Amino acid sequence: MQIYVCIKQVPDTETKIKLNADSSWIDTAGIKWIMSPFDEFAVEEALRVKEKTPGATVTVLSAGPARVVDSIRTALAMGADNGIHIEIPENADNNLAAKAIAGALKKEAKVDLVFTGKEAIDDGAAQTSQLIAEAVGIPCVTVVLAAEYGAGTIKCKREVEGGAFEMIEVSTPCLIAAQKGLNEPRYASLPNIMKAKKKEVKALKLADVGASEADQKIRYKNFQLPPPKQAGKKISGDPAAQAKELARLLHEEAKVI
Amino acid sequence: MTWQTFLFLIVAGIAFGYSGKKFLTLWKLLKAQQGTGPKLDRLPERIKQTLSNVLGQKAVMQKQPIGIAHATIFWGFMIITIGTIEQFLSTLYNGITFEFLGPVFTGLVALQEFFTWAILLAVGYAFYRRLVLKPPGVGKSKDANFVLAFTGSLMISIIVMNLFHLVAAQPDYAGSFFITSHLVGLVGDVSSDTAHTLFTTFKWVHMLLVLGFSMYIPNSKHLHIVAAGPNTFFKTLDRAKPMKTIDFTNESLTQYGAAKVTDLSWKDTLDLYSCTECGRCQDLCPAWNTEKPLSPKRLIVDLKDNLYRNKDAALAHKYDEVSPLIDEKVTNDVIWACTTCRACEIACPVFINQTDKIYESRRNLVMMESSFPAEVQAVFKNMETNASPWAFSAADRANWAEGLSVPTVAEQPEMDVLLWVGCAGSFDDRNKKVLRSFVNLLKKAEIKFSILGTEEQCTGDAARRIGNEYLFQTLAQANVETMNRYSVKRIVTACPHCFNTLKNEYKDFGGNYEVFHHSDFLARLIKEGKLKSTKKVAEEVTFHDSCYMGRWNGIYDEPRQVLENVPGLKLTEMKSNHDQSMCCGAGGGRMWMEETIGRRVNVVRTEQALATGAKVIAASCPFCMTMMTDGVKAHDKQDSVKVMDIAEVLDQSI
Numbered sequence: 001m002q003i004y005v006c007i008k009q010v011p012d013t014e015t016k017i018k019l020n021a022d023s024s025w026i027d028t029a030g031i032k033w034i035m036s037p038f039d040e041f042a043v044e045e046a047l048r049v050k051e052k053t054p055g056a057t058v059t060v061l062s063a064g065p066a067r068v069v070d071s072i073r074t075a076l077a078m079g080a081d082n083g084i085h086i087e088i089p090e091n092a093d094n095n096l097a098a099k100a101i102a103g104a105l106k107k108e109a110k111v112d113l114v115f116t117g118k119e120a121i122d123d124g125a126a127q128t129s130q131l132i133a134e135a136v137g138i139p140c141v142t143v144v145l146a147a148e149y150g151a152g153t154i155k156c157k158r159e160v161e162g163g164a165f166e167m168i169e170v171s172t173p174c175l176i177a178a179q180k181g182l183n184e185p186r187y188a189s190l191p192n193i194m195k196a197k198k199k200e201v202k203a204l205k206l207a208d209v210g211a212s213e214a215d216q217k218i219r220y221k222n223f224q225l226p227p228p229k230q231a232g233k234k235i236s237g238d239p240a241a242q243a244k245e246l247a248r249l250l251h252e253e254a255k256v257i
Numbered sequence: 258m259t260w261q262t263f264l265f266l267i268v269a270g271i272a273f274g275y276s277g278k279k280f281l282t283l284w285k286l287l288k289a290q291q292g293t294g295p296k297l298d299r300l301p302e303r304i305k306q307t308l309s310n311v312l313g314q315k316a317v318m319q320k321q322p323i324g325i326a327h328a329t330i331f332w333g334f335m336i337i338t339i340g341t342i343e344q345f346l347s348t349l350y351n352g353i354t355f356e357f358l359g360p361v362f363t364g365l366v367a368l369q370e371f372f373t374w375a376i377l378l379a380v381g382y383a384f385y386r387r388l389v390l391k392p393p394g395v396g397k398s399k400d401a402n403f404v405l406a407f408t409g410s411l412m413i414s415i416i417v418m419n420l421f422h423l424v425a426a427q428p429d430y431a432g433s434f435f436i437t438s439h440l441v442g443l444v445g446d447v448s449s450d451t452a453h454t455l456f457t458t459f460k461w462v463h464m465l466l467v468l469g470f471s472m473y474i475p476n477s478k479h480l481h482i483v484a485a486g487p488n489t490f491f492k493t494l495d496r497a498k499p500m501k502t503i504d505f506t507n508e509s510l511t512q513y514g515a516a517k518v519t520d521l522s523w524k525d526t527l528d529l530y531s532c533t534e535c536g537r538c539q540d541l542c543p544a545w546n547t548e549k550p551l552s553p554k555r556l557i558v559d560l561k562d563n564l565y566r567n568k569d570a571a572l573a574h575k576y577d578e579v580s581p582l583i584d585e586k587v588t589n590d591v592i593w594a595c596t597t598c599r600a601c602e603i604a605c606p607v608f609i610n611q612t613d614k615i616y617e618s619r620r621n622l623v624m625m626e627s628s629f630p631a632e633v634q635a636v637f638k639n640m641e642t643n644a645s646p647w648a649f650s651a652a653d654r655a656n657w658a659e660g661l662s663v664p665t666v667a668e669q670p671e672m673d674v675l676l677w678v679g680c681a682g683s684f685d686d687r688n689k690k691v692l693r694s695f696v697n698l699l700k701k702a703e704i705k706f707s708i709l710g711t712e713e714q715c716t717g718d719a720a721r722r723i724g725n726e727y728l729f730q731t732l733a734q735a736n737v738e739t740m741n742r743y744s745v746k747r748i749v750t751a752c753p754h755c756f757n758t759l760k761n762e763y764k765d766f767g768g769n770y771e772v773f774h775h776s777d778f779l780a781r782l783i784k785e786g787k788l789k790s791t792k793k794v795a796e797e798v799t800f801h802d803s804c805y806m807g808r809w810n811g812i813y814d815e816p817r818q819v820l821e822n823v824p825g826l827k828l829t830e831m832k833s834n835h836d837q838s839m840c841c842g843a844g845g846g847r848m849w850m851e852e853t854i855g856r857r858v859n860v861v862r863t864e865q866a867l868a869t870g871a872k873v874i875a876a877s878c879p880f881c882m883t884m885m886t887d888g889v890k891a892h893d894k895q896d897s898v899k900v901m902d903i904a905e906v907l908d909q910s911i
Contacts, residue, residue: 012650013648014649016652032651187627
């Protein structure tokens, strides 16, 4: 069984985001890069399927600048077998990333299962997974909390709006986008970290995967930081007066009611 | 040559043959261990401390009255063994006696007489202690009772033998038997021949008991009489004990830490052989005393059982067949319960290093098996990405110092001392205040100091003690590189964990610095007259010892000196203090783990602090600060009892 995991490298959750000189992108200097946490669930799920399936291999793909190879190695250290890096510009959009990854997947002899995170925590777009599935021509199930693997089909439990769950049975090959709760990602063992350092990561360019800069549909400009958080307000008085004041503030200042 | 010679040769041959074979197996088992043991160094010091601890019984005597009882038995056996040798020789060749030594002989006989009765008394006390007093650490032990009965029987056989010797031979040195000689009347009217036969009979009873004992020793906890001496000789000489550094560049190394008992070292095995299950370790263990499954004594006994169980595979070097170190007795919960407070090691009269086994097992669990309490994973990740166990951006590390005009080492490379802030001082709100007080004091004392600012990273202490040596080394190398780049010579820190790591563990990575804990540094500034307390602080204060200050580095007096220097302050000790102090529960990475079994260590320790009636609990460690503060809240005393760092207390008085 050939299993693929698509991951994205994102700034660490504790990063204080700054903008670059012309506000066209974030300032990447000094950023600690990590694998997007939802993608860790995807890697873990792929490894668990592999461990139950004799002969299965897990290949990790990531599109991005040269630095993303570090995150591919993180996935290799967790236990993935192979890595593929497709070089795309720093400020590529979801469509270009999806086209690049889908192009790389289509070059593979056989794709049985693709895992992704339900979204990346940097742009939170939650659309690259669907775009990849569309481009490869396989069905996809997103926001998956639990998966039951059968012969040729997978029963997925997915989260939908309002705290409800949806059960979907999908035929393979397919793409599954992981939600937090699908599993507990493992911590890489040291022998695997050592091995991962020596594993070869296949390097591909846009041209190798049949994609081009023309696949970028979004041009970014004028990034802005959110306004600084204001100090909390304490409303005093008797309950009736407090309620009245709260309603006034929500209406006049916050303008939410 | 008589029939006795032949009989003795046969019996002794069987006995010594049997025990000799057993000892040889134990030796081979020790040699079959795969871990790296310590190297032999500092010979004169080793000989000196072995003499004082073995012949002088120094460590044994630290607990009374059992210490004096043990010393009596030990010294007595040394003396009586001379008589036993004489007895064996005289049986081999009729007529051999040490009588030719003249007055030395009669003196020796008197000494033997004294110790025979003294041992009997000591054995009586030991029985009374085990069967009536029943101290908790000792527990029930058939083995112990058997050994005591054996020892008592040996003495009784000597006394009866001597009694008949006095009757039969009426020696001119009869006065040397200054107690037994008064019992001659009890024998009644027996002929000299009968008395001689009875003397020979009891001589044989004694010899057979000795030989029987020699067969019993290798399989029992009494093995300590052979192993504890060498174990004392090879003990860790210094108070500070850095953890073993793993060489990750050594590619032939495939096993990190101990997955199996055979992955431990020969010294660890000697530790296992040396344990006589006295329970001093267990009595002081904060995990055991709060109902965790870890008892340092059980750990050692269980590891020994594991080794014996795997004896055949280990001796045949078939390490694949050796069962895992973690089993139904030594569970994961046992390994993770340890706060590495080291109370067990300091209490151990035969210098067993219990924490080494815990550390080696953790290393295997973390690095080889990725198996550890789930909540620790986030801690590792934070340390990997942001060089702090807390989830804060590394870019914010120096924010605590805003408005304090504290220069970074880049801004002020020339300095008296580098202030190592640590993660708690940088990110924990309560401990940021401690750092502010300490900075105040440094400024008042006109000390020129700098901080590393955002270039400082976690020392890696927690990672190392949890078992993630790889992560620890990554952090250690980065910090050493940074500090050496700035030619740092002296460091002061308010964190005992940082202190211990910087001072004792960075040497292996090229970091050689003069490191001070702030308690020591402040005590010096007070002595030098650079800090003068002028304001009264009329408070009753109790000081909680930090394990990594006290037991790991022997620093007990300095924080107390800082407190006692404050006018009006009354220092009250808790019942357990100094080496017997109880851990707050946060050491060994426990700070980052949930505590789900038994009572909470910090709550129990805080109870001890509250019992003093002091209104201030003084700490000298950020983790102790957190644990004791939580403990005070758990007892609902936060309105009346404060937890303060010694720097904060001192700062109030200046």
